[in-house]
Amino acid sequence: MTESLIERRARLLGPNMSTFYDEPVHLVRGQGVHLWDSEGRQYLDCYNNVPHVGHCHPKVVEAICQQAGTLNTHTRYLHEGILDYVEALVATFDAPFDTALMCCTGSEANDVALRMAQALTGKTGVIATDHTYHGNTTAVHQLSQTNPPPGGYWDSVRFVPAPDSYRPLGGVPGMAHAQAFAAKVQEQIDALEAAGHGFSSLILCPFFANEGFPDLPQGWLDPVQAVVRNAGGVIIADEVQPGFGRVGTHFWGHQKIGLKPDIVTMGKPMANGHPVAAVVAPAATMKAFRERFRYFNTFGGNPVSAAAALATLRVVQEEGLQENARVVGEYARDGLRELATRHECIGDVRGSGLFFGAEMVLDRGTKEPATAFTKRVANAMRQRGILLNFLGIHYNVLKIRPPLPFSRDNADQLIETLDQVLAETPLA
Ligand code: PMP
Numbered sequence: 555m556t557e558s559l560i561e562r563r564a565r566l567l568g569p570n571m572s573t574f575y576d577e578p579v580h581l582v583r584g585q586g587v588h589l590w591d592s593e594g595r596q597y598l599d600c601y602n603n604v605p606h607v608g609h610c611h612p613k614v615v616e617a618i619c620q621q622a623g624t625l626n627t628h629t630r631y632l633h634e635g636i637l638d639y640v641e642a643l644v645a646t647f648d649a650p651f652d653t654a655l656m657c658c659t660g661s662e663a664n665d666v667a668l669r670m671a672q673a674l675t676g677k678t679g680v681i682a683t684d685h686t687y688h689g690n691t692t693a694v695h696q697l698s699q700t701n702p703p704p705g706g707y708w709d710s711v712r713f714v715p716a717p718d719s720y721r722p723l724g725g726v727p728g729m730a731h732a733q734a735f736a737a738k739v740q741e742q743i744d745a746l747e748a749a750g751h752g753f754s755s756l757i758l759c760p761f762f763a764n765e766g767f768p769d770l771p772q773g774w775l776d777p778v779q780a781v782v783r784n785a786g787g788v789i790i791a792d793e794v795q796p797g798f799g800r801v802g803t804h805f806w807g808h809q810k811i812g813l814k815p816d817i818v819t820m821g822k823p824m825a826n827g828h829p830v831a832a833v834v835a836p837a838a839t840m841k842a843f844r845e846r847f848r849y850f851n852t853f854g855g856n857p858v859s860a861a862a863a864l865a866t867l868r869v870v871q872e873e874g875l876q877e878n879a880r881v882v883g884e885y886a887r888d889g890l891r892e893l894a895t896r897h898e899c900i901g902d903v904r905g906s907g908l909f910f911g912a913e914m915v916l917d918r919g920t921k922e923p924a925t926a927f928t929k930r931v932a933n934a935m936r937q938r939g940i941l942l943n944f945l946g947i948h949y950n951v952l953k954i955r956p957p958l959p960f961s962r963d964n965a966d967q968l969i970e971t972l973d974q975v976l977a978e979t980p981l982a
Contacts, residue, residue, distance in 0.1 A: 555592055556580050574943060575936045584609025587957050587964055589941070600942040600956045600968055603909075606798055606823030607869040608959045614826045617865035621858045628852050629656070635860035642867055643834065646805045650836040651818065655843075656855030660794040660821030661689025663831040666849065667817045668693055668755065670839060671788040673846040674816070677752030681742045683716035685947050687764045688757060688792055697757065700764075710751040712742040718947060719768035720902045720913055721921060728771065736777035743785045755788040760807035760815075761796035761909065766946030769904040772812040779813060791815035794831075795909070798823050799870050799958065802880030802907025810906065825862035826869075829853070875958035879907035882960055886910065889969035897976045899924055908960055911952040916981060923948035927981050934975045940968055 559580060563571060579597070583590040586608040589597045599609070607614065621635070629636060640654045657663055672678060682688065682697040689695070695703045696711045715723055715738060722731040723738075743753045756778070762768055782789055796807030797820045804810040808818065817839060821831030831854075835843075843849070853859065870876065887903055890912050894900035901915035914924040914931070928950045932943055945953045952972075956964070 574941075576933050577936070579936065579941070586611075587960050595939065597936075597939050597941050598956075598964060598967055600940055600954050600960075600964075602941070602957060603795065603800065603955045604822050604827050605957050606800075606826050607866055607873070607875060608957045609827075611826055611866075611869055613869050614828075614862055614865045617861040618828060618858055621861035624857075626856055626858045629855045630850070633857050633860075635857040635864070636855040639855075639860045639864045639867070642864060643832065646867075647818070647834060648809065651834050653835055653837050653840040655833045655835075655840065655849065655851075656859070657831045657833070657851045658829045658853050658859075659689065659831050660792070660819065661691045661694050662851070662854075663794075663819035663821055663833050664688045664694045664697075664757065664790070664792060665691040666833045666843075667757070667790045667792075667819050669847055670817050670833065670835060670843040671755035671790060673842045674788055674839060675752070675754045675786060677746075677754040677787075678710045679712065679743075679746030679749075679751035679753045679755075680710060681712050681714060681739055681746075681753075681756045683758060683762070683765055684713040685716040685765045686757075686759060686762075688759075688794075709749055710746065712746060714738040714742055716765035716947060717762055717768045717770060717774075718766065719770060719904070729774070729777075732770075732774045732777050736781045739778050740781050740785075743781070743787070747785075753785050753787045755790050755817075756782050757790040757792060759792045759795060760811050760813050761801060761906070763795035763909070764945060766913070766951045767905050767909060767911070770811060772810070775811055775813045788816040789813065790817045790819065793818055793820045794822050795955075798867075799876030800879055800907050800909050800955070802876060802883050805876060824866065825859060826866045828859055828862035830859045830863045870958070873959070876907075878960070879909075879958050882962055882965055883907040883910055885962055886954070886960075886965035886968065889965060890972075893969065893973055893976065897973075899927065899976060899981055905954070908958055909955050911954050913946065914950045914952065923950040924981060925950045927979065928952060930979050931972075931975055934979055935971060938971050938975065940971050942968075 580592045582592050644652050684699045688697045723734040746753045791808040818834045824830045890903040900912045902913040914928040916922040916924045928944045943953050
């Protein structure tokens with residue numbers, strides 16, 4: 555069965571459609587934090603952030619079915635659904651965020667955000683980190699150094715080294731690292747000005763999720779924020795990964811690090827698996843964009859999407875899932891720290907809420923990344939029924955990012971299994 559699916563997939567969808575794990579998983583059902591494969595085997599999902607409030611949450615399923623059985627159109631007709639949702643969404647923000655543009659993917663949201671920044675500044679230069687991912691439209695693909703675009707990079711796109719709290723720029727941690735990061739951004743702003751593009755925006759994930767979620771204190775982005783403001787630029791916060799309560803202490807990643815962005819994008823977990831994304835901005839920014847560019851999105855904000863998104867947001871709030879992320883995340887990280895006392899391969903434990911992991915090294919002294927080992931660990935965990943993955947600048951950080959109803963018992967199972975796998979997996 556699995557073999558024939560792999561063959562059909564390659565034949566029908568083309569090559570290079572990657573799958574997770576050396577032995578791909580054929581999933582047929584999900585419920586809460588669990589998944590089942592075609593042979594009835596249960597997995598603990600420690601990785602999927604899209605089913606934010608749990609796989610197939612009954613309230614989200616009901617909202618989708620109810621609205622799909624009533625009406626689905628687009629936003630050129632009047633409907634309360636999108637308005638009720640945007641009201642509830644912007645209520646989770648600090649002032650002055652009070653409007654939203656609804657679309658379907660994080661890529662689209664970031665693409666719109668880049669144009670919004672252009673509308674505000676009249677400039678085209680964009681800066682991103684050198685190990686990020688913001689999506690796959692032609693413009694947004696330009697921001698990806700890990701997957702170079704065909705035809706090369708536009709001259710108006712520049713990169714700065716991604717923050718790394720374990721191996722900080724220049725070897726100095728904390729605010730000295732923050733100043734060094736800001737200085738790199740200033741260099742690229744100067745280069746964009748000199749090349750005639752001008753500086754429009756700095757786009758970043760405030761949790762630096764794809765970069766390996768470095769541990770950065772509140773205020774760490776203050777120096778870079780000052781540099782961007784001083785140059786008349788705009789900050790786009792990509793909340794596709796940290797948003798909607800996942801980081802536990804705050805609803806949004808930018809609130810956690812104390813960043814005051816100009817434009818915020820979101821997607822993935824927003825409607826628990828239904829394709830919903832958005833750009834949230836102050837009314838004046840939305841006006842500048844809407845007056846400059848005509849924008850319509852056929853599926854964005856349709857009544858079924860709005861119902862799915864509103865049900866998801868309500869479940870996060872009513873079931874206290876942000877607090878659960880904070881408490882269980884801290885508990886699980888304690889478990890990882892305890893493992894680190896017995897497993898030398900764990901060089902660093904970090905993260906926030908239910909977005910955390912461990913950086914694997916061959917040697918704690920040299921911090922040499924244990925990249926191949928980390929991949930072996932992720933595969934061994936899959937064989938034992940625990941789904942997680944790895945990422946980071948050296949692809950040696952175990953990435954643990956489960957649906958938010960993850961419990962202490964689930965954390966115990968994760969930590970106990972990881973303990974066994976680390977003991978059994980050869981480091982070299
Ligand atoms: N931004 C970030 C930070 C992401 O991680 C991703 C997807 N992994 C995207 C944007 C793109 O979202 P989508 O796949 O919905 O287009």
